[in-house]
Structures are given as C-alpha cells and as structure tokens.
Amino acid sequence: MNNHALTSNSKIAISSGTFSAFFIRQGVGILAIPYYQMSLAVDPFLLAAAMMLPLLLASMLGPWVGQLSDSYQQKYGHRKAFILLGAIVSAICYGCIWQVPVDWQTNMQLVYFAVVYTAFCVAAEFFLIPYTCLVYEATDDSEERVALLALNSIISKVCSLFYQWAFPLAQLTLFSSLYMGVKWVGWAIAILFIGLAGVLPALCYKNPADLMVEHKPTPAESLTKNIRHVLANRAFVMLLIVTFAQFFGINYAAAMDYYLIVYFMQNGDLVSGANWKGILSTAYAVCGLLAVPVILKLNAKFGRINCFLIVYLLTFIGGLAKWFIFVPGSQYVLVIDAAFGCFAWASMAILLQSLVADVAAAQKSVMGNHNGVYVSIHNIVMQLCTSLAMLVSGFSLNFIGFDAELAAGQSASSILDMRIILAGGTMLSAIVAAGALFKLKASPKLYKYN
Secondary structure, three states: OOOOOOOOHHHHHHHHHHHHHHHHHHHHHHHHHHEEEEEOOOOOHHHHHHHEEEEHHHOOOOHHHHHHHHHOOOOOOOOOOHHHHHHHHHHHHHHHHHOOOOOOOOHEEEEEEHHHHHHHHHHHHHHHHHHHHHHHOOOOOOOHHHHHHHHHHHHHHHHHHHHHHHHHHHHOOOOOOHHHHHHHHHHHHHHHHHHHHHHHHHHHHOOOOHHHHOOOOOOOOOHHHHHHHHHOHHHHHHHHHHHHHHHHHHHHHHHHHHHHHHHHHHOOHHHHHHHHHHHHHHHHHHHHHHHHHHHHHHHHHHOHHHHHHHHHHHHHHHHHHHHHHHHOOOHHHHHHHHHHHHHHHHHHHHHHHHHHHHHHHOOHHHHHOOOOHHHHHHHHHHHHHHHHHHHHHHHHHHHHHHHHHHHOOOOOHHHHHHHHHHHHHHHHHHHHHHHHHHHHHHHHHHHHEE
16 A cells, blocks of 8 residues: 555645646547648548547557656666656647648648647657556555546536637637637647646656655566457456547537537528637536535445446437537527536546556555556557547548538538437447446456445
C-alpha cells in the first residue's frame, strides 16, 4: 500500500494534466469536422480516414512506449520525462494542424492534415500513456484513486463546457477571416491547454515514493509476452468490451447528432447549427459535472459494477429519447439528451479507469509494474474504436447519400438513416456494455473488483 496520502497540492498538480489529455483526445475533431469538412469541403470519408490511420499508427507504438516508461529509471519519477516532452511536442504539432493554406486544392489540404496529424498522434502517445500511469500510481488505495479520477472527471467536464465553442469562436468578426480565426483559436488551445497544462504534472508534482524508494524494475521479458499476459486477464478483457461499446458504438452513433442539428433541425444553417451543438456540449458538461457526485454516491452504495449497470440503463433510455429529441423545433429540449447521456462518459473516466487500475495493480506482485502495458492496450482499444467510429461514420454519410453542398436539401432517406443510427446505435451499445458488465459481475474470481 502507498503510505503517503495525496495532499491537495499533489492532486491539483496531477489533475492539471487532464486539461492536456482532454484536448489531445478531443481537440482535433471539434475543429477538423466543421473546418476541414464543412468549410473547406474535404470529403467526409477521406477526412475520417485521415483521422483514423494516424491514430492507429500511433497506437501501435503504445505498448512499446508503455514498457519503455515502465522500465525507465530516474530519480524524480520514471514517468515525468515522457510527460514533459510529450506535452511540449504535442502542443507544437496541434498548432501546426490549423496552418493549412486555404488556397490549396482540397486533396493537398487533406495530405497536409494527415501528415501533421500523424506527428501529433505519435507525440501524444508519449504524454497520454505515462500521464495515465502517473495517475494510477499516485496512490495504491482504491477509494483515494476513485476520488482522484473523480477530480480529473470534473476537470474534463469543465473543459467540455467550452470546447465545442472553439469553432463558433473562430467565426467571430474580430478575426479577419475564418482561416485566421481557426489559426488563432488552434494556437491558443495548443499553448494554454495542451502545452502549459501538460507540463505541470512533470514540473510540480513530487511523489514522496519517487524520492524515497526505488521502483521495482519491469521483468526482462519480451513485449509480446507481456502483452499476451495482460490480454489473458479476463477481467481486463471484459473492461475492454465495455470500452469498445462506448468508444465505438456510442461515438459512432453520436457522430450523427452534429449533422442532424445542422441539416435537419437548423435547415442547413452551419452557424446556427454550430451554436446549438455548442449548447448541447455545454449541457453535457454541466450535466456531467452534476453526474460526478451522483456516481460517487451510487458507487459507495452499490459498488462500481452495479453502478455501471445503472448508468447503462439510463444510457439505453437516453438512446430511445434521441429519436424524439433530434427533430425540427426540439432544440430547446436538447438538454434531455445530455441528462441521460452524461452518466456513461463520466463513468468511463471514474469507474472504468479505476477498475483498470485495480486490475493492473492486482497483477503487479506477479508481473512487476506493467501499468504502461495495461494503459497502452486500453489506449489502443480506445484509439481504435474512436478512429473506427470516425471512419464508419464518414462511410455511412456517403452511403446514405449525405452531401454537404446540398445544405438543407438533404434527402429524407438520409435524414431518416441518421436518426436510426443515432438512436438505435446508442441503445445497442448500451446493451453490449451491460452484457460485459454482467459477465464481469458473474465471475466469483472478480468479486473483489466490485
């Protein structure tokens, strides 16, 4: 057990990295879709592919980065050097993504995006994996870890309050053009929320354990063997299935809401649609903040798995409600969608992450410290599911006949298909996640993770 309780200053120093982690994961899509696809008219399928392939390439480096981070020995913390460099390089690459010349042909703009975004994704691996490990290793107490992850979740929800306003902000008349607006907003996110916030855990957090004890080195085994050992953990595999249901199923379904808001609810008005999407995201963030104490109370009363099952029951009901919410004239009740959907995302940050950390910690006495490998494999699944959701959503939009140049003239069948994907996909994903959680709960060997 960790004999050094986390102080308030330590929690703040660690959690500051959540700003960077949030914008590394969410900050590209919030500008790339409305700017590259809706404004520069890059093909949605090709843009989705350009966002998927770099994520896959970078995630394949994840286990190596994780094992390198596990075995690296340094006096002041074996994760900090990776966190520091990863945050700085990620910030630089993020800012460069939005410098694409507007007078280039769309194919060249797409190539530019793909190249710079690839560099960004690779740099991000060197921040995200060591930073997540730092969070896992800050304490060995499960309840204290849940509290730390809850703080991180609150910070993520605070970020969600305004991150969807990035593109509407870039559209303001104070900028000479949309291009200049995206450029300035992109660099502001890069410097403040990725670079500055990302280096704080490395510079400001001092874990007494890092100064007083030597880390147990990772056993000298091949990376492939370590990966096989991690994937043999049944509890971890069930958690990966929950991750798949959330990050592929619900992400894929949710990709339709922006298009329905713009082209169905707002009759093709991009500015108005972007504003209402911002309102929806703000509602998600506010509801998510309110959901955190509710989840903590449900967790304390029922345990993490039972709490998770309650969350996915709410998600299923919310999926059904989407059919009636995302229709013309209903923009003022979008908050209902947020009220049902916010619990799942908050639970992924609090409940699922704490379960993964406990599963990894339970194997530590046998395997040594392989947090980096656990985190990297979980990260691969998240990245793969997120990128696959983008790719499939781009393909689906083309397949159902969506055409951005038609604006409000989208066919009735394409709008209907978007509604089916949004509502039905959410409900199906909730069922899959709940099934994996029931399997986890039913195994007597896994009761201690409840």
